[in-house]
Amino acid sequence: MKRHSTLNLSWGVVFSLGIWSLWLCWNGVTFKDERPNRNVREENISKATKFAYVGVNGKTNQSQQRICVCWSKPLLNWCKVNSDGSALGNLGRVGGGGLIRNDKGEWIRGYVRAIGCTMSMAAELWALRDGIRLCIA
Numbered sequence: 001m002k003r004h005s006t007l008n009l010s011w012g013v014v015f016s017l018g019i020w021s022l023w024l025c026w027n028g029v030t031f032k033d034e035r036p037n038r039n040v041r042e043e044n045i046s047k048a049t050k051f052a053y054v055g056v057n058g059k060t061n062q063s064q065q066r067i068c069v070c071w072s073k074p075l076l077n078w079c080k081v082n083s084d085g086s087a088l089g090n091l092g093r094v095g096g097g098g099l100i101r102n103d104k105g106e107w108i109r110g111y112v113r114a115i116g117c118t119m120s121m122a123a124e125l126w127a128l129r130d131g132i133r134l135c136i137a
Contacts, residue, residue, distance in 0.1 A: 014048045016121045021047065023128070051121070076103050083131040085115075085123025094118055096127025100134065109134055 021044050028034035037043060074080040083098030097112035111134055115126050 010052070013051055013121070014044065016125060017047045017051060018044045019125065020121070071101075071105070073105060074101075074103050078103055079108055079135070081131040081135055083124075083127040085120065085125070085127040087118075087120035087123050090120055092117060094120065094123035094126075096123050096130065098127055098131045098134075100131070 018040075021040060025034075025036055025040065029036055071082065079100050079102050081098055081100045083096065085094060085096035087094040094115045094117070095113060096115060097110065099110040100108040102108055111130050113126065113130055115123055
């Protein structure tokens with residue numbers, strides 16, 4: 001298994017988080033008129049380091065914080081795909097799914113998949129991939 005040379009991080013972790021960061025950046029630029037982050041490499045290495053640390057050492061000592069999550073409608077005549085992956089343990093059975101809703105919040109299409117045994121990040125990426133493919137189809 002290849003590893004990032006200076007931090008001894010798995011390239012699989014660095015690559016997966018890199019793809020996810022690029023996806024978030026692209027969405028921010030495309031849909032929210034945000035400026036692209038110029039420190040993508042450093043941000044990705046930081047996220048990969050934190051991910052690897054939590055995976056090896058369990059929970060961090062950070063205080064818990066409640067975050068309210070709600071769905072927001074897409075623009076008029078647009079649809080939105082929401083995806084999620086889930087894992088039974090970090091390197092356990094995983095699955096993913098999601099749905100597409102229109103600008104009125106009405107269900108258009110949905111999907112679900114059993115992925116197998118892998119890490120939770122892979123479940124998220126598979127669910128995202130399946131959602132994108134469903135949008136294209």
